[in-house]
Amino acid sequence: MLLCIDIGNTNIVLGLYEGQELVTHWRINTDQARMPDEYGLTLNSLMQHAGLKIKDISGIALASVVPPVTDIIIEMLQRYVGQEPLVVGSGVKTGVAVRYDNPREVGADRVVDAAAAYRLYGGPACIVDFGTATTFDAISTSGEYLGGAIAPGIRLAAEALFRGTAKLPRVDLQRPSRAIGTNTVDSMRSGILFGYVGLVEGMVARFRQELGPSMRVIATGGLADVIARETQVIEMVEPWLTLKGLRLIYEMNRGAE
Numbered sequence: 001m002l003l004c005i006d007i008g009n010t011n012i013v014l015g016l017y018e019g020q021e022l023v024t025h026w027r028i029n030t031d032q033a034r035m036p037d038e039y040g041l042t043l044n045s046l047m048q049h050a051g052l053k054i055k056d057i058s059g060i061a062l063a064s065v066v067p068p069v070t071d072i073i074i075e076m077l078q079r080y081v082g083q084e085p086l087v088v089g090s091g092v093k094t095g096v097a098v099r100y101d102n103p104r105e106v107g108a109d110r111v112v113d114a115a116a117a118y119r120l121y122g123g124p125a126c127i128v129d130f131g132t133a134t135t136f137d138a139i140s141t142s143g144e145y146l147g148g149a150i151a152p153g154i155r156l157a158a159e160a161l162f163r164g165t166a167k168l169p170r171v172d173l174q175r176p177s178r179a180i181g182t183n184t185v186d187s188m189r190s191g192i193l194f195g196y197v198g199l200v201e202g203m204v205a206r207f208r209q210e211l212g213p214s215m216r217v218i219a220t221g222g223l224a225d226v227i228a229r230e231t232q233v234i235e236m237v238e239p240w241l242t243l244k245g246l247r248l249i250y251e252m253n254r255g256a257e
Helices: 036-049 067-081 108-121 154-163 184-211 224-228 241-254
Strands: 002-007 011-018 021-029 059-064 125-130 133-139 145-152 216-221
Touching: 002 067, 002 241, 011 036, 011 241, 021 036, 021 241, 036 067, 059 067, 059 108, 059 241, 108 125, 108 133, 108 145, 108 216, 108 241, 125 184, 125 224, 133 184, 145 154, 145 184, 154 184, 184 224, 216 224, 216 241
Parallel strands: 002 059, 125 216
Antiparallel strands: 002 011, 011 021, 125 133, 133 145
């Protein structure tokens, strides 16, 4: 089985593939203070709960935007799985030509998402990733990564609103019944949720002006479903897009196992 690991700023997403089938997946907190043994015990516990064993893992693919945690996870994998992961970065075949001014500035997860989105839907395409940051990535007709836009993530913005004001409370992202809130909590929910819908629709329209009317729009990330329910500009929701991309890149570099 192939273990795919996506290390993000807030969460680490893990998925196990049997061939092309995503058998199971997990989401845990990203914590730079955790030791390799702690992550190892967590992995072992998750696999046992799924009726699997660590020895079932035959390969590992990893993408990360948190270098300190990358080192911790690699040490854990060496110790508990006994394998070196394929880490997406310089020298790894992705099938994606990066046209950024400085390609090293592009997060590995964005390249992995581009590889998966192009394989699944072709180009041109816009990938909207609702993570710690909300990112918009542009893929050309020939599958090149052209660049994109980065905005604060929804939860990050909501937390900043709470921390940066004296009287506004911390709120969840429950959908308000109306855009015009009649109390503070619903007013905040409206501004956060519907405000981000407006952000997405506006950015997608601008990307379409530059990429052309045939551009596909793919959403991923933990809150993709929440936003997709509120707008028609999102055509596909792919919550495990990065895991799919990691599998494709692993096969590209080491062959299907």
